[in-house]
Amino acid sequence: MRSSEHYIGIDLGGSHIRSVVARDDGPIPRIIGRDERATPRSGPDDVVAAIAESCRASRAAVNAPVRDIAAVACSAPGPLDHRGGIVHEAPNVVGFIEYPLGPRLASALGLPEIYVDRDTIMAAVGEANAGAAKGSRNFIYVTISTGIGGAFVIDGHLLRGAANTAGEIGHIPVALEGPRCGCGSYGCVESLAAGRFIAEAYGVDDAARVYAAAASGEPRAIAIITRAEQALGNLAIGLANALSPALIVVGGSVAEHEPEHTLEVMRRAIAARAFKVAAAAVRIVPAALGRDVGMLGAVIYARERRAGRDEWFR
Protein backbone atom coordinates (compact mmCIF):
# COMPACT_ATOMS: atom_id res chain seq x y z
CA MET A 1 0.00 0.00 0.00
CA ARG A 2 1.46 3.32 -1.02
CA SER A 3 1.57 5.92 1.68
CA SER A 4 -0.93 8.67 1.13
CA GLU A 5 0.24 12.24 0.89
CA HIS A 6 -1.13 15.61 1.87
CA TYR A 7 -1.90 18.36 -0.61
CA ILE A 8 -3.21 21.86 -0.16
CA GLY A 9 -5.77 23.06 -2.66
CA ILE A 10 -6.74 26.72 -2.74
CA ASP A 11 -9.64 28.30 -4.57
CA LEU A 12 -9.31 32.06 -4.97
CA GLY A 13 -12.68 33.39 -6.04
CA GLY A 14 -14.17 36.84 -6.46
CA SER A 15 -16.20 36.41 -3.27
CA HIS A 16 -14.39 33.80 -1.18
CA ILE A 17 -11.03 32.24 -0.50
CA ARG A 18 -11.31 28.56 0.28
CA SER A 19 -8.50 26.20 1.15
CA VAL A 20 -8.33 22.52 2.01
CA VAL A 21 -5.82 19.98 3.20
CA ALA A 22 -6.54 16.68 1.45
CA ARG A 23 -5.13 13.16 1.56
CA ASP A 24 -4.48 11.61 -1.79
CA ASP A 25 -5.87 8.17 -1.04
CA GLY A 26 -8.43 7.55 -3.77
CA PRO A 27 -9.53 8.81 -7.15
CA ILE A 28 -11.22 11.68 -5.30
CA PRO A 29 -8.82 13.09 -2.68
CA ARG A 30 -10.28 13.11 0.83
CA ILE A 31 -10.59 16.56 2.38
CA ILE A 32 -9.45 16.43 6.01
CA GLY A 33 -9.17 20.13 6.84
CA ARG A 34 -10.74 23.23 5.41
CA ASP A 35 -11.10 26.97 5.78
CA GLU A 36 -13.19 29.65 4.10
CA ARG A 37 -13.10 33.41 4.36
CA ALA A 38 -14.11 36.49 2.37
CA THR A 39 -11.79 37.70 -0.39
CA PRO A 40 -10.35 41.07 0.72
CA ARG A 41 -11.25 43.96 -1.57
CA SER A 42 -8.27 46.03 -0.39
CA GLY A 43 -5.68 44.88 -2.89
CA PRO A 44 -3.69 41.83 -3.96
CA ASP A 45 -1.19 41.79 -1.08
CA ASP A 46 -4.08 41.53 1.37
CA VAL A 47 -5.50 38.73 -0.75
CA VAL A 48 -2.20 36.82 -0.53
CA ALA A 49 -2.07 37.37 3.25
CA ALA A 50 -5.62 36.09 3.58
CA ILE A 51 -4.81 32.99 1.49
CA ALA A 52 -1.78 32.25 3.69
CA GLU A 53 -3.93 32.65 6.81
CA SER A 54 -6.53 30.34 5.33
CA CYS A 55 -3.92 27.67 4.59
CA ARG A 56 -2.56 27.90 8.12
CA ALA A 57 -6.09 27.47 9.48
CA SER A 58 -6.71 24.43 7.24
CA ARG A 59 -3.45 22.83 8.36
CA ALA A 60 -3.96 23.67 12.01
CA ALA A 61 -7.35 21.95 12.02
CA VAL A 62 -5.64 18.64 11.21
CA ASN A 63 -2.18 19.21 12.73
CA ALA A 64 -0.49 19.00 9.31
CA PRO A 65 2.89 20.75 9.41
CA VAL A 66 4.24 22.38 6.24
CA ARG A 67 6.83 19.59 5.80
CA ASP A 68 4.00 17.05 5.30
CA ILE A 69 2.61 18.93 2.31
CA ALA A 70 3.57 17.27 -1.00
CA ALA A 71 2.39 20.15 -3.20
CA VAL A 72 0.13 23.19 -3.22
CA ALA A 73 -2.01 24.49 -6.07
CA CYS A 74 -4.06 27.66 -6.17
CA SER A 75 -6.83 28.19 -8.66
CA ALA A 76 -7.27 31.82 -9.65
CA PRO A 77 -9.62 33.74 -11.91
CA GLY A 78 -8.83 35.64 -15.05
CA PRO A 79 -6.32 35.33 -17.85
CA LEU A 80 -3.01 34.25 -16.35
CA ASP A 81 0.37 32.75 -17.13
CA HIS A 82 0.36 29.35 -15.44
CA ARG A 83 4.08 28.88 -16.03
CA GLY A 84 5.13 32.05 -14.16
CA GLY A 85 2.12 32.21 -11.85
CA ILE A 86 1.27 35.72 -13.09
CA VAL A 87 -2.37 36.83 -13.11
CA HIS A 88 -2.80 39.16 -16.10
CA GLU A 89 -6.20 40.59 -15.25
CA ALA A 90 -8.85 39.20 -12.91
CA PRO A 91 -11.97 41.31 -13.39
CA ASN A 92 -13.55 40.06 -10.16
CA VAL A 93 -10.59 40.44 -7.76
CA VAL A 94 -9.55 44.00 -6.94
CA GLY A 95 -6.07 45.00 -8.09
CA PHE A 96 -5.06 41.78 -9.83
CA ILE A 97 -3.33 43.23 -12.86
CA GLU A 98 -0.07 41.55 -13.94
CA TYR A 99 0.20 40.31 -10.37
CA PRO A 100 2.82 37.61 -9.52
CA LEU A 101 0.45 35.52 -7.45
CA GLY A 102 2.54 32.32 -7.61
CA PRO A 103 5.82 33.77 -6.34
CA ARG A 104 4.12 35.95 -3.70
CA LEU A 105 2.08 33.03 -2.43
CA ALA A 106 5.10 30.68 -2.31
CA SER A 107 6.93 33.28 -0.27
CA ALA A 108 3.97 33.84 2.08
CA LEU A 109 3.54 30.09 2.58
CA GLY A 110 7.27 29.42 2.99
CA LEU A 111 7.34 26.96 0.09
CA PRO A 112 9.64 26.80 -2.94
CA GLU A 113 6.80 26.66 -5.47
CA ILE A 114 3.09 26.54 -5.75
CA TYR A 115 1.15 25.76 -8.90
CA VAL A 116 -1.16 28.51 -10.11
CA ASP A 117 -3.65 28.04 -12.90
CA ARG A 118 -7.07 29.25 -13.92
CA ASP A 119 -9.90 28.12 -11.67
CA THR A 120 -11.71 26.60 -14.63
CA ILE A 121 -8.62 24.73 -15.81
CA MET A 122 -8.23 23.15 -12.38
CA ALA A 123 -11.93 22.35 -12.21
CA ALA A 124 -11.74 20.71 -15.65
CA VAL A 125 -8.73 18.63 -14.58
CA GLY A 126 -10.65 17.64 -11.45
CA GLU A 127 -13.80 16.70 -13.37
CA ALA A 128 -11.74 14.80 -15.96
CA ASN A 129 -9.91 12.75 -13.33
CA ALA A 130 -12.58 12.21 -10.72
CA GLY A 131 -15.85 13.79 -11.81
CA ALA A 132 -18.44 14.08 -14.53
CA ALA A 133 -15.92 14.03 -17.39
CA LYS A 134 -14.08 10.92 -16.26
CA GLY A 135 -12.95 9.00 -19.32
CA SER A 136 -13.82 11.83 -21.71
CA ARG A 137 -11.05 13.23 -23.87
CA ASN A 138 -13.22 15.93 -25.46
CA PHE A 139 -15.37 18.16 -23.32
CA ILE A 140 -16.10 21.72 -22.31
CA TYR A 141 -16.16 22.71 -18.67
CA VAL A 142 -18.43 25.68 -17.88
CA THR A 143 -18.66 27.42 -14.53
CA ILE A 144 -21.53 29.76 -13.66
CA SER A 145 -20.69 31.40 -10.37
CA THR A 146 -19.64 34.93 -9.32
CA GLY A 147 -18.23 35.06 -12.84
CA ILE A 148 -18.55 32.77 -15.85
CA GLY A 149 -15.63 30.83 -17.26
CA GLY A 150 -14.64 27.56 -18.77
CA ALA A 151 -12.01 25.26 -20.19
CA PHE A 152 -11.75 23.26 -23.41
CA VAL A 153 -10.34 19.74 -23.39
CA ILE A 154 -9.59 18.54 -26.92
CA ASP A 155 -8.13 15.10 -27.57
CA GLY A 156 -7.15 14.87 -23.91
CA HIS A 157 -5.29 18.18 -23.88
CA LEU A 158 -6.27 21.46 -22.31
CA LEU A 159 -6.55 24.04 -25.05
CA ARG A 160 -4.38 26.99 -24.05
CA GLY A 161 -4.32 29.28 -27.07
CA ALA A 162 -1.65 31.80 -27.94
CA ALA A 163 -2.28 33.91 -24.82
CA ASN A 164 -3.45 31.11 -22.55
CA THR A 165 -6.97 32.52 -22.40
CA ALA A 166 -8.57 29.66 -24.33
CA GLY A 167 -11.73 28.64 -22.52
CA GLU A 168 -12.51 32.15 -21.22
CA ILE A 169 -16.07 31.74 -22.39
CA GLY A 170 -17.47 34.27 -19.93
CA HIS A 171 -16.17 36.98 -22.20
CA ILE A 172 -17.82 35.77 -25.38
CA PRO A 173 -20.17 38.62 -26.33
CA VAL A 174 -23.72 37.31 -26.69
CA ALA A 175 -25.56 40.64 -26.95
CA LEU A 176 -25.03 43.78 -29.01
CA GLU A 177 -25.38 45.94 -25.92
CA GLY A 178 -25.50 45.64 -22.16
CA PRO A 179 -23.91 46.86 -18.94
CA ARG A 180 -20.17 47.23 -18.67
CA CYS A 181 -18.40 43.97 -17.84
CA GLY A 182 -15.59 43.68 -15.32
CA CYS A 183 -13.27 43.06 -18.28
CA GLY A 184 -14.04 46.52 -19.69
CA SER A 185 -16.16 45.28 -22.58
CA TYR A 186 -19.94 44.84 -22.75
CA GLY A 187 -22.32 42.19 -23.99
CA CYS A 188 -20.18 39.43 -22.42
CA VAL A 189 -22.27 36.52 -21.19
CA GLU A 190 -20.64 37.05 -17.78
CA SER A 191 -22.00 40.61 -17.58
CA LEU A 192 -25.53 39.36 -18.20
CA ALA A 193 -25.69 36.00 -16.47
CA ALA A 194 -23.03 35.67 -13.75
CA GLY A 195 -24.01 35.84 -10.09
CA ARG A 196 -22.26 39.12 -9.39
CA PHE A 197 -23.91 40.90 -12.31
CA ILE A 198 -27.37 39.49 -11.66
CA ALA A 199 -27.10 40.82 -8.09
CA GLU A 200 -25.75 44.20 -9.22
CA ALA A 201 -28.48 44.63 -11.82
CA TYR A 202 -31.07 44.17 -9.07
CA GLY A 203 -29.18 46.27 -6.53
CA VAL A 204 -28.55 43.51 -4.00
CA ASP A 205 -25.41 41.67 -2.94
CA ASP A 206 -26.43 38.10 -3.68
CA ALA A 207 -27.90 36.60 -6.85
CA ALA A 208 -29.93 34.18 -4.73
CA ARG A 209 -32.17 37.10 -3.71
CA VAL A 210 -32.87 37.90 -7.36
CA TYR A 211 -33.80 34.29 -8.16
CA ALA A 212 -36.05 34.29 -5.08
CA ALA A 213 -37.69 37.57 -6.10
CA ALA A 214 -38.24 36.25 -9.63
CA ALA A 215 -39.78 33.07 -8.22
CA SER A 216 -42.22 35.20 -6.22
CA GLY A 217 -43.24 37.03 -9.40
CA GLU A 218 -41.40 40.34 -9.01
CA PRO A 219 -41.31 41.74 -12.58
CA ARG A 220 -37.90 43.46 -12.46
CA ALA A 221 -36.26 40.31 -11.11
CA ILE A 222 -38.01 38.23 -13.75
CA ALA A 223 -36.66 40.54 -16.47
CA ILE A 224 -33.09 40.21 -15.16
CA ILE A 225 -33.28 36.42 -14.87
CA THR A 226 -34.90 36.16 -18.30
CA ARG A 227 -32.08 38.16 -19.83
CA ALA A 228 -29.53 35.97 -18.01
CA GLU A 229 -31.22 32.89 -19.43
CA GLN A 230 -31.19 34.32 -22.96
CA ALA A 231 -27.48 35.03 -22.57
CA LEU A 232 -26.74 31.51 -21.31
CA GLY A 233 -28.79 30.08 -24.16
CA ASN A 234 -26.72 32.03 -26.67
CA LEU A 235 -23.50 30.85 -25.03
CA ALA A 236 -24.60 27.23 -25.15
CA ILE A 237 -25.67 27.41 -28.80
CA GLY A 238 -22.42 29.07 -29.81
CA LEU A 239 -20.38 26.38 -28.07
CA ALA A 240 -22.48 23.58 -29.56
CA ASN A 241 -22.36 24.91 -33.13
CA ALA A 242 -18.81 26.23 -33.24
CA LEU A 243 -17.01 23.56 -31.20
CA SER A 244 -19.42 20.63 -31.29
CA PRO A 245 -18.35 19.09 -27.99
CA ALA A 246 -19.47 15.59 -27.03
CA LEU A 247 -19.90 16.72 -23.42
CA ILE A 248 -20.50 19.98 -21.57
CA VAL A 249 -19.97 19.84 -17.79
CA VAL A 250 -21.64 22.71 -15.94
CA GLY A 251 -20.43 23.67 -12.47
CA GLY A 252 -20.24 26.73 -10.25
CA SER A 253 -22.38 27.92 -7.36
CA VAL A 254 -25.12 29.57 -9.44
CA ALA A 255 -25.42 26.47 -11.64
CA GLU A 256 -25.51 24.26 -8.55
CA HIS A 257 -28.27 26.25 -6.84
CA GLU A 258 -30.29 27.16 -9.92
CA PRO A 259 -30.05 24.26 -12.39
CA GLU A 260 -33.47 25.10 -13.87
CA HIS A 261 -32.22 28.58 -14.74
CA THR A 262 -28.79 27.50 -16.00
CA LEU A 263 -28.04 23.95 -17.11
CA GLU A 264 -31.64 23.25 -18.18
CA VAL A 265 -31.81 26.56 -20.03
CA MET A 266 -28.63 25.68 -21.91
CA ARG A 267 -29.95 22.21 -22.73
CA ARG A 268 -33.25 23.59 -24.04
CA ALA A 269 -31.56 26.33 -26.08
CA ILE A 270 -29.30 23.80 -27.80
CA ALA A 271 -32.23 21.48 -28.51
CA ALA A 272 -34.30 24.33 -29.95
CA ARG A 273 -31.75 26.43 -31.82
CA ALA A 274 -28.42 24.66 -32.46
CA PHE A 275 -27.67 22.57 -35.55
CA LYS A 276 -29.58 19.31 -35.14
CA VAL A 277 -26.47 17.18 -35.60
CA ALA A 278 -24.53 19.18 -33.02
CA ALA A 279 -27.46 19.07 -30.58
CA ALA A 280 -27.76 15.31 -30.99
CA ALA A 281 -24.04 14.80 -30.36
CA VAL A 282 -23.72 16.70 -27.07
CA ARG A 283 -24.54 15.68 -23.48
CA ILE A 284 -24.91 18.44 -20.89
CA VAL A 285 -24.36 17.30 -17.32
CA PRO A 286 -23.78 18.91 -13.92
CA ALA A 287 -20.29 18.92 -12.45
CA ALA A 288 -19.80 16.03 -10.04
CA LEU A 289 -17.34 17.56 -7.60
CA GLY A 290 -19.91 20.09 -6.42
CA ARG A 291 -19.00 23.15 -4.42
CA ASP A 292 -15.60 21.66 -3.59
CA VAL A 293 -14.61 21.50 -7.27
CA GLY A 294 -12.25 24.46 -6.91
CA MET A 295 -10.23 22.95 -4.07
CA LEU A 296 -10.50 19.33 -5.24
CA GLY A 297 -9.56 20.46 -8.74
CA ALA A 298 -6.52 22.22 -7.29
CA VAL A 299 -5.51 19.15 -5.26
CA ILE A 300 -5.89 16.83 -8.25
CA TYR A 301 -4.07 19.34 -10.45
CA ALA A 302 -1.18 19.49 -7.93
CA ARG A 303 -1.02 15.70 -7.79
CA GLU A 304 -1.08 15.30 -11.59
CA ARG A 305 1.45 18.01 -12.17
CA ARG A 306 3.77 16.73 -9.45
CA ALA A 307 3.51 13.26 -11.05
CA GLY A 308 4.68 14.75 -14.35
CA ARG A 309 1.46 14.00 -16.23
CA ASP A 310 2.04 17.04 -18.30
CA GLU A 311 -0.32 16.17 -21.13
CA TRP A 312 -2.83 18.40 -19.38
CA PHE A 313 -0.58 21.29 -18.75
CA ARG A 314 1.50 22.06 -21.82
Place this chain on the structure above:
Amino acid sequence: MRSSEHYIGIDLGGSHIRSVVARDDGPIPRIIGRDERATPRSGPDDVVAAIAESCRASRAAVNAPVRDIAAVACSAPGPLDHRGGIVHEAPNVVGFIEYPLGPRLASALGLPEIYVDRDTIMAAVGEANAGAAKGSRNFIYVTISTGIGGAFVIDGHLLRGAANTAGEIGHIPVALEGPRCGCGSYGCVESLAAGRFIAEAYGVDDAARVYAAAASGEPRAIAIITRAEQALGNLAIGLANALSPALIVVGGSVAEHEPEHTLEVMRRAIAARAFKVAAAAVRIVPAALGRDVGMLGAVIYARERRAGRDEWFR
Protein backbone atom coordinates in the same frame (compact mmCIF):
# COMPACT_ATOMS: atom_id res chain seq x y z
CA MET B 1 10.85 16.43 -62.91
CA ARG B 2 7.55 14.95 -61.75
CA SER B 3 4.72 15.10 -64.21
CA SER B 4 2.06 17.53 -63.17
CA GLU B 5 -1.47 16.31 -62.72
CA HIS B 6 -4.92 17.72 -63.26
CA TYR B 7 -7.45 18.24 -60.51
CA ILE B 8 -10.98 19.57 -60.51
CA GLY B 9 -11.93 21.89 -57.68
CA ILE B 10 -15.58 22.81 -57.17
CA ASP B 11 -16.98 25.52 -54.95
CA LEU B 12 -20.70 25.14 -54.26
CA GLY B 13 -21.92 28.39 -52.75
CA GLY B 14 -25.31 29.80 -51.90
CA SER B 15 -25.19 32.12 -54.92
CA HIS B 16 -22.77 30.52 -57.39
CA ILE B 17 -21.29 27.26 -58.51
CA ARG B 18 -17.67 27.63 -59.59
CA SER B 19 -15.41 24.91 -60.93
CA VAL B 20 -11.83 24.85 -62.14
CA VAL B 21 -9.40 22.48 -63.75
CA ALA B 22 -5.96 23.07 -62.26
CA ARG B 23 -2.47 21.69 -62.82
CA ASP B 24 -0.63 20.74 -59.68
CA ASP B 25 2.74 22.20 -60.61
CA GLY B 26 3.61 24.49 -57.72
CA PRO B 27 2.66 25.30 -54.16
CA ILE B 28 -0.36 27.15 -55.60
CA PRO B 29 -2.00 25.00 -58.28
CA ARG B 30 -2.36 26.76 -61.61
CA ILE B 31 -5.92 27.19 -62.82
CA ILE B 32 -6.12 26.36 -66.54
CA GLY B 33 -9.87 26.16 -67.04
CA ARG B 34 -12.84 27.54 -65.18
CA ASP B 35 -16.60 27.94 -65.19
CA GLU B 36 -19.10 29.83 -63.10
CA ARG B 37 -22.88 29.74 -63.03
CA ALA B 38 -25.78 30.56 -60.69
CA THR B 39 -26.73 27.99 -58.06
CA PRO B 40 -30.18 26.65 -58.97
CA ARG B 41 -32.86 27.30 -56.35
CA SER B 42 -35.02 24.45 -57.62
CA GLY B 43 -33.66 21.63 -55.48
CA PRO B 44 -30.52 19.56 -54.87
CA ASP B 45 -30.77 17.33 -57.95
CA ASP B 46 -30.72 20.43 -60.15
CA VAL B 47 -27.72 21.67 -58.18
CA VAL B 48 -25.87 18.41 -58.87
CA ALA B 49 -26.73 18.64 -62.58
CA ALA B 50 -25.47 22.22 -62.70
CA ILE B 51 -22.21 21.23 -60.98
CA ALA B 52 -21.69 18.42 -63.50
CA GLU B 53 -22.37 20.84 -66.37
CA SER B 54 -19.92 23.31 -64.88
CA CYS B 55 -17.19 20.66 -64.60
CA ARG B 56 -17.75 19.62 -68.22
CA ALA B 57 -17.44 23.25 -69.29
CA SER B 58 -14.20 23.69 -67.29
CA ARG B 59 -12.72 20.56 -68.81
CA ALA B 60 -13.87 21.39 -72.32
CA ALA B 61 -12.16 24.77 -72.20
CA VAL B 62 -8.79 23.02 -71.84
CA ASN B 63 -9.54 19.71 -73.60
CA ALA B 64 -9.02 17.72 -70.39
CA PRO B 65 -10.77 14.34 -70.62
CA VAL B 66 -12.10 12.71 -67.46
CA ARG B 67 -9.29 10.10 -67.49
CA ASP B 68 -6.72 12.89 -66.99
CA ILE B 69 -8.31 14.02 -63.73
CA ALA B 70 -6.35 12.75 -60.70
CA ALA B 71 -9.00 13.71 -58.16
CA VAL B 72 -12.04 15.96 -57.65
CA ALA B 73 -13.07 17.81 -54.52
CA CYS B 74 -16.22 19.82 -53.95
CA SER B 75 -16.52 22.35 -51.17
CA ALA B 76 -20.04 22.68 -49.83
CA PRO B 77 -21.74 24.80 -47.19
CA GLY B 78 -23.35 23.72 -43.98
CA PRO B 79 -22.78 20.96 -41.45
CA LEU B 80 -21.86 17.81 -43.34
CA ASP B 81 -20.30 14.38 -43.01
CA HIS B 82 -17.07 14.55 -44.99
CA ARG B 83 -16.54 10.79 -44.79
CA GLY B 84 -19.86 9.90 -46.44
CA GLY B 85 -20.22 13.11 -48.44
CA ILE B 86 -23.62 13.82 -46.83
CA VAL B 87 -24.71 17.44 -46.37
CA HIS B 88 -26.78 17.56 -43.16
CA GLU B 89 -28.27 21.03 -43.57
CA ALA B 90 -27.09 23.90 -45.75
CA PRO B 91 -29.16 26.93 -44.81
CA ASN B 92 -28.18 28.83 -47.98
CA VAL B 93 -28.79 26.10 -50.59
CA VAL B 94 -32.41 25.11 -51.17
CA GLY B 95 -33.31 21.53 -50.25
CA PHE B 96 -29.95 20.38 -48.93
CA ILE B 97 -31.12 18.38 -45.94
CA GLU B 98 -29.34 15.06 -45.33
CA TYR B 99 -28.44 15.11 -49.01
CA PRO B 100 -25.84 12.59 -50.34
CA LEU B 101 -23.92 15.16 -52.37
CA GLY B 102 -20.74 13.09 -52.69
CA PRO B 103 -22.29 9.92 -54.11
CA ARG B 104 -24.71 11.84 -56.37
CA LEU B 105 -21.91 14.00 -57.72
CA ALA B 106 -19.59 11.02 -58.32
CA SER B 107 -22.36 9.37 -60.25
CA ALA B 108 -23.13 12.53 -62.29
CA LEU B 109 -19.44 13.02 -63.09
CA GLY B 110 -18.81 9.35 -63.88
CA LEU B 111 -16.09 9.03 -61.23
CA PRO B 112 -15.67 6.47 -58.46
CA GLU B 113 -15.30 9.08 -55.70
CA ILE B 114 -15.14 12.76 -55.11
CA TYR B 115 -14.08 14.41 -51.88
CA VAL B 116 -16.71 16.57 -50.21
CA ASP B 117 -15.98 18.80 -47.26
CA ARG B 118 -17.10 22.10 -45.83
CA ASP B 119 -16.17 25.12 -47.92
CA THR B 120 -14.39 26.68 -44.96
CA ILE B 121 -12.43 23.51 -44.24
CA MET B 122 -11.16 23.44 -47.82
CA ALA B 123 -10.37 27.15 -47.73
CA ALA B 124 -8.44 26.66 -44.48
CA VAL B 125 -6.46 23.77 -46.01
CA GLY B 126 -5.77 25.98 -49.02
CA GLU B 127 -4.65 28.96 -46.92
CA ALA B 128 -2.53 26.68 -44.71
CA ASN B 129 -0.74 25.11 -47.67
CA ALA B 130 -0.43 28.00 -50.07
CA GLY B 131 -1.89 31.17 -48.56
CA ALA B 132 -1.94 33.50 -45.57
CA ALA B 133 -1.64 30.73 -42.97
CA LYS B 134 1.36 29.02 -44.55
CA GLY B 135 3.54 27.64 -41.78
CA SER B 136 0.94 28.26 -39.09
CA ARG B 137 -0.25 25.28 -37.07
CA ASN B 138 -2.80 27.30 -35.05
CA PHE B 139 -5.22 29.60 -36.79
CA ILE B 140 -8.85 30.39 -37.40
CA TYR B 141 -10.17 30.78 -40.92
CA VAL B 142 -13.19 33.08 -41.22
CA THR B 143 -15.24 33.60 -44.36
CA ILE B 144 -17.64 36.50 -44.76
CA SER B 145 -19.58 35.95 -47.94
CA THR B 146 -23.19 34.98 -48.77
CA GLY B 147 -23.00 33.26 -45.39
CA ILE B 148 -20.44 33.32 -42.59
CA GLY B 149 -18.38 30.31 -41.63
CA GLY B 150 -14.98 29.21 -40.52
CA ALA B 151 -12.57 26.49 -39.55
CA PHE B 152 -10.28 25.95 -36.56
CA VAL B 153 -6.77 24.57 -37.02
CA ILE B 154 -5.26 23.52 -33.70
CA ASP B 155 -1.79 22.03 -33.49
CA GLY B 156 -1.88 21.39 -37.21
CA HIS B 157 -5.17 19.52 -37.13
CA LEU B 158 -8.58 20.60 -38.30
CA LEU B 159 -10.90 20.61 -35.33
CA ARG B 160 -13.91 18.52 -36.27
CA GLY B 161 -15.93 18.15 -33.08
CA ALA B 162 -18.36 15.38 -32.23
CA ALA B 163 -20.76 16.28 -35.08
CA ASN B 164 -18.16 17.69 -37.47
CA THR B 165 -19.59 21.19 -37.16
CA ALA B 166 -16.56 22.64 -35.37
CA GLY B 167 -15.71 25.96 -36.95
CA GLU B 168 -19.33 26.82 -37.86
CA ILE B 169 -18.82 30.26 -36.39
CA GLY B 170 -21.56 31.85 -38.50
CA HIS B 171 -24.06 30.34 -36.11
CA ILE B 172 -22.57 31.69 -32.93
CA PRO B 173 -25.33 33.91 -31.52
CA VAL B 174 -23.98 37.42 -30.93
CA ALA B 175 -27.28 39.21 -30.21
CA LEU B 176 -30.23 38.47 -27.93
CA GLU B 177 -32.65 39.08 -30.76
CA GLY B 178 -32.69 39.55 -34.51
CA PRO B 179 -34.20 38.24 -37.73
CA ARG B 180 -34.59 34.54 -38.31
CA CYS B 181 -31.43 32.89 -39.60
CA GLY B 182 -31.35 30.32 -42.37
CA CYS B 183 -30.46 27.74 -39.70
CA GLY B 184 -33.79 28.34 -37.92
CA SER B 185 -32.29 30.21 -34.98
CA TYR B 186 -31.85 33.96 -34.51
CA GLY B 187 -29.10 36.24 -33.30
CA CYS B 188 -26.49 34.26 -35.30
CA VAL B 189 -23.70 36.49 -36.60
CA GLU B 190 -24.55 35.19 -40.08
CA SER B 191 -28.11 36.51 -39.83
CA LEU B 192 -26.80 40.00 -39.01
CA ALA B 193 -23.60 40.33 -41.02
CA ALA B 194 -23.52 37.94 -43.99
CA GLY B 195 -24.04 39.25 -47.50
CA ARG B 196 -27.36 37.53 -48.06
CA PHE B 197 -28.87 38.88 -44.85
CA ILE B 198 -27.53 42.40 -45.30
CA ALA B 199 -29.17 42.45 -48.74
CA GLU B 200 -32.43 40.97 -47.44
CA ALA B 201 -32.62 43.46 -44.58
CA TYR B 202 -32.42 46.29 -47.10
CA GLY B 203 -34.75 44.62 -49.60
CA VAL B 204 -32.23 44.25 -52.42
CA ASP B 205 -30.49 41.23 -53.92
CA ASP B 206 -26.86 42.21 -53.42
CA ALA B 207 -25.09 43.39 -50.28
CA ALA B 208 -22.86 45.64 -52.42
CA ARG B 209 -25.86 47.92 -52.96
CA VAL B 210 -26.34 48.27 -49.20
CA TYR B 211 -22.68 49.17 -48.65
CA ALA B 212 -22.95 51.68 -51.50
CA ALA B 213 -26.13 53.22 -50.04
CA ALA B 214 -24.49 53.46 -46.62
CA ALA B 215 -21.45 55.13 -48.15
CA SER B 216 -23.74 57.72 -49.71
CA GLY B 217 -25.29 58.43 -46.30
CA GLU B 218 -28.61 56.61 -46.56
CA PRO B 219 -29.70 56.18 -42.91
CA ARG B 220 -31.41 52.78 -43.17
CA ALA B 221 -28.39 51.29 -44.97
CA ILE B 222 -26.08 52.80 -42.35
CA ALA B 223 -28.13 51.21 -39.58
CA ILE B 224 -27.93 47.78 -41.24
CA ILE B 225 -24.18 48.03 -41.85
CA THR B 226 -23.60 49.34 -38.32
CA ARG B 227 -25.45 46.36 -36.89
CA ALA B 228 -23.44 44.02 -39.14
CA GLU B 229 -20.24 45.60 -37.85
CA GLN B 230 -21.35 45.23 -34.23
CA ALA B 231 -22.10 41.58 -34.90
CA LEU B 232 -18.70 40.98 -36.54
CA GLY B 233 -17.01 42.78 -33.64
CA ASN B 234 -18.73 40.47 -31.17
CA LEU B 235 -17.71 37.43 -33.20
CA ALA B 236 -14.08 38.55 -33.31
CA ILE B 237 -13.93 39.28 -29.57
CA GLY B 238 -15.50 35.95 -28.71
CA LEU B 239 -12.98 34.09 -30.89
CA ALA B 240 -10.04 36.06 -29.46
CA ASN B 241 -11.05 35.61 -25.81
CA ALA B 242 -12.35 32.06 -25.91
CA LEU B 243 -9.88 30.47 -28.34
CA SER B 244 -6.95 32.90 -28.30
CA PRO B 245 -5.71 32.14 -31.80
CA ALA B 246 -2.33 33.40 -32.97
CA LEU B 247 -3.77 34.12 -36.40
CA ILE B 248 -7.19 34.85 -37.89
CA VAL B 249 -7.38 34.67 -41.69
CA VAL B 250 -10.41 36.47 -43.12
CA GLY B 251 -11.68 35.58 -46.58
CA GLY B 252 -14.94 35.56 -48.54
CA SER B 253 -16.38 37.95 -51.08
CA VAL B 254 -17.85 40.48 -48.64
CA ALA B 255 -14.56 40.61 -46.69
CA GLU B 256 -12.64 40.98 -49.93
CA HIS B 257 -14.77 43.87 -51.21
CA GLU B 258 -15.40 45.60 -47.89
CA PRO B 259 -12.28 45.17 -45.73
CA GLU B 260 -12.99 48.43 -43.86
CA HIS B 261 -16.38 47.07 -42.81
CA THR B 262 -15.19 43.55 -41.97
CA LEU B 263 -11.54 42.74 -41.26
CA GLU B 264 -10.77 46.24 -39.93
CA VAL B 265 -13.89 46.21 -37.77
CA MET B 266 -12.83 42.87 -36.28
CA ARG B 267 -9.33 44.14 -35.67
CA ARG B 268 -10.58 47.29 -33.92
CA ALA B 269 -13.11 45.39 -31.82
CA ILE B 270 -10.44 43.01 -30.56
CA ALA B 271 -8.07 45.89 -29.79
CA ALA B 272 -10.78 47.79 -27.91
CA ARG B 273 -12.70 45.07 -26.10
CA ALA B 274 -10.87 41.71 -25.93
CA PHE B 275 -8.50 40.70 -23.14
CA LYS B 276 -5.30 42.67 -23.66
CA VAL B 277 -3.12 39.55 -23.70
CA ALA B 278 -5.36 37.84 -26.24
CA ALA B 279 -5.48 40.98 -28.40
CA ALA B 280 -1.69 41.28 -28.31
CA ALA B 281 -1.24 37.64 -29.33
CA VAL B 282 -3.43 37.61 -32.44
CA ARG B 283 -2.76 38.75 -36.01
CA ILE B 284 -5.73 39.34 -38.30
CA VAL B 285 -4.92 39.11 -41.99
CA PRO B 286 -6.81 38.82 -45.27
CA ALA B 287 -6.96 35.48 -47.05
CA ALA B 288 -4.29 35.23 -49.74
CA LEU B 289 -6.03 33.00 -52.24
CA GLY B 290 -8.65 35.65 -52.93
CA ARG B 291 -11.87 34.90 -54.73
CA ASP B 292 -10.46 31.60 -55.99
CA VAL B 293 -9.97 30.29 -52.44
CA GLY B 294 -12.95 27.93 -52.75
CA MET B 295 -11.69 26.20 -55.90
CA LEU B 296 -8.00 26.38 -55.03
CA GLY B 297 -8.81 25.11 -51.54
CA ALA B 298 -10.69 22.22 -53.10
CA VAL B 299 -7.83 21.42 -55.50
CA ILE B 300 -5.24 21.53 -52.70
CA TYR B 301 -7.55 19.50 -50.46
CA ALA B 302 -7.93 16.87 -53.20
CA ARG B 303 -4.17 16.74 -53.70
CA GLU B 304 -3.42 16.47 -49.96
CA ARG B 305 -6.07 13.88 -49.37
CA ARG B 306 -5.05 11.81 -52.38
CA ALA B 307 -1.46 11.94 -51.07
CA GLY B 308 -2.66 10.46 -47.78
CA ARG B 309 -1.71 13.49 -45.69
CA ASP B 310 -4.55 12.74 -43.38
CA GLU B 311 -3.44 14.85 -40.45
CA TRP B 312 -5.79 17.49 -41.77
CA PHE B 313 -8.72 15.29 -42.32
CA ARG B 314 -9.26 12.96 -39.41
